[in-house]
Amino acid sequence: MSATLPLLVLLTLAAGAWLAAWLDRLIATGRIEPLAPLRVGAALLLRQRVTTEAPDAMNWRLAPAWYLALAAVGLSVVPFAPGAALIDSPVGIVVWGSCEALTVVTVFLHGWSPNAPFPLIGAYRYAAIGLPVMLPSMFVLIAAALPAESLSLVAVVESQREAWNLVRQPLGLPLFLLVGLTLTLRGPFDYADGEDLAGGTSAEDSGPGRALWQLARLAMLVAFSAMAAAVFLGGPLGPWLPGPVWLWLKTAGIMALTVAAGHWLARTTPGRMLTLLWVGLLPLSFLHLAIAGALAL
């Protein structure tokens, strides 16, 4: 099992990114075109790269790579079978939290580095929204760690043999889905790459850089969905089928839910969203943590 884990992580990222792109297209247009994402990606790779005046070239080139790397690191702490994660860290949940926080930094740098107005506005808008989203995320993940009495994701999965966290902590998954929408720049939380900013942080992207940034967004959706599946749906636990297959099925389910939420929920203005986050979601997630704590005692 342990020898195949790196392969499993890479395979899940690649196949999951394709599935996410296909789901995106399916829900947006209703057309079943499984090869269209690959065609669009290949066309982007062949297109020329354009640049802006005096950009920070290093960060502009590296931001998509950081984003992809964060997705890969996040996925590698998820157990693919009971007791088997690529990075079996005793603080797996904190590792994932670091990936979330660094996603905000990466998206900010991606918008800051081209030295152009629309990307810069997208970057600041996203930082303002992304930072308060980190707080409910941490409360939700800490609540999930309470029944396991451990920050290790292997232990969190193991603690769900009796009942999934979705049943024990029903508020957790809906709150965590909002975090997923923020991490993958989707729908109501897409303040970075929104169409109102002509593409926001990727307004000046073109060619291979644009393809890699879009791929990284999809890969982060895969990592987020796998994390949500492991934390709330028991991850690889399940009868008859082997662990990785259960994880894939649950991951695909969360992914479809996130994509649908991204397409169907409307977005509000950044100011209203800030109020909603600080005044509504933060106390709600704290209440969720308090209930989970009382139940765990």
Added chain:
Amino acid sequence: MRDAFVIALVLFAVWTGWRVFRVDSMVRASFSLMLSFFAVGAIGVLLSAPYIGVATVFMMAVEMMVMAIFMVMFMMNPAGLNPMSMVHQHRLSIGAGAAAFAALAAAALLSELPDAPVPTDKAVVADLGHELLGPSMLIFETAGVTLLATMVGAVILSSRQGRYGMADQGSRPPGLEPGGEPAGRQPDESGGGHHHDHGGHG
């Protein structure tokens, strides 16, 4: 092998820390400092302190993002991409730097540091949790509240002096020529009391 990693990370931390003062933008300085802290966090992970190491990465990513935003907000450099110097008050800085280095070096050389390897089956994360929420709770809570009060106070003190004058007197853009009429829209003289409403949220 572990020693080589630690030495490499120490050198990286020092180099990125030096870059903080050599780069020409607040954003670059913030994220150089972030990389420096990441190297320190990685050393923590190598020294069998996984929670402290990984939490350093997590906290510094958030803190440096906040710091980049606040520094750009209070600086005469809206985007943070125009070149500017990262050093000021040279004599005081050199003195403070030398004193801090001497004190920290003395502390490292004079204190007795444990050298026994941590047993692999020791529950270091649980031990740290019991320490933080047990005997050391008062210290950590006091430090946390003090830091929060300091941050709020610093923002309040520095935000009074706005780019176009004192914040509590209403902002007035500079003139198009020296001493001339203010540029842009004129401040509304009759409608007082609007200066509290600069959030624009909700």
